[in-house]
Amino acid sequence: MEPGGVTSDDPSGRPDRASTPALLSWALFDWANSAFPTVIQTFVFAAYFTRRVAENETAGSAAWGTAVGVAGGLIALSAPILGAIADQGGRRKPWIAGFTGLCVFATSLLWFVRPDTPVVPALAVFVVGMVGFELASVFYNAMLPGLAGSAIGRWSGWAWGLGYAGGLACLLISLFALVRPEGAWLGLDPEHYEHVRATFLLVAVWFSLFSLPLLMVTPDRRRGPRRSPTEAVRRGIRQLAGSLRRIRDYGHIVRFLAARMLYIDGLATIFAFGGVYAAGTFDMNEEQVLAFGIALNVS
Secondary structure, eight states: OBTTTEEOOSTTOOOOEEOHHHHHHHHHHHHHHTHIIIIIIIIHHHHHIIIIISSSHHHHHHHHHHHHHHHHHHHHHHHHHHHHHHTTOSOOHHHHHHHHHHHHHHHHHGGGOOTTSOHHHHHHHHHHHHHHHHHHHHHHHHHHHHHHGGGHHHHHHHHHHHHHHHHHHHHHHIIIIIITTTTGGGTOOGGGTHHHHHHHHHHHHHHHHHTHHHHHTSOOOOOSSOOOHHHHHHHHHHHHHHHHHTGGGGHHHHHHHHHHHHHHHHHHHHHHHHHHHHHHHSOOOHHHHHHHHHHHHHO
16 A cells, blocks of 8 residues: 555556545545536526526526526636646646535525526526536546546546436435425425525535545645646646647547537536426426436436
């Protein structure tokens, strides 16, 4: 066993992969963060906003699509730069903690989004949460090659599976502990939709609680010399600029990324409008939308 929870499979003693507890703690972050896209972005808050907060469902769907587009634009502009910074080999966990904290803070503020809340502030809080969620994932994903070694595919699969299980578990708790009994267990007021808004607080607590194992147990392994945050940013931007200048040298990667972008765009549409469509077109209430989300996650 190497210091920092790292095992070595190399006779020379070179660390190959982190210990199993460290890798499990890393994978558990997917369990933690999947509550946000499942409950907030796709099923509960999305449907709640379009039906209860917006003036009507048509205007709500349009405003929701605009908010998702704005968040996507911010992520598209910042993620390549942050990805290049992550490639510099410095510490990733401070970035993960910062963006996770941003997402958790914004998600907790959604509790205050009542039916009479103006549309723009409500969506602004959601956009901040979505950006924090996605940018934390940039550094989270960047940790895997240095942790898993040759087992990168296996641990990527474990994390992906845990993510779906975590999202499903959070949906089940939301349905049976909060929404279905209309908050009776906690004395919540259904007339002000507190039983629905409480699911947003659940996501904030869920994300913050289950992200702790990554931040506390998983080693933050550096590659190369220690660099200050300013130096990492400067080198990351320079690396990104150099990659763009030599983009013709990476034709196969460009084709892969373009194809993946189109594929992910289809998934993103389902994620962004699944709950909105269920509530608006099929007139599902909050309980039915949650049941619909559970069935989709299982399938």
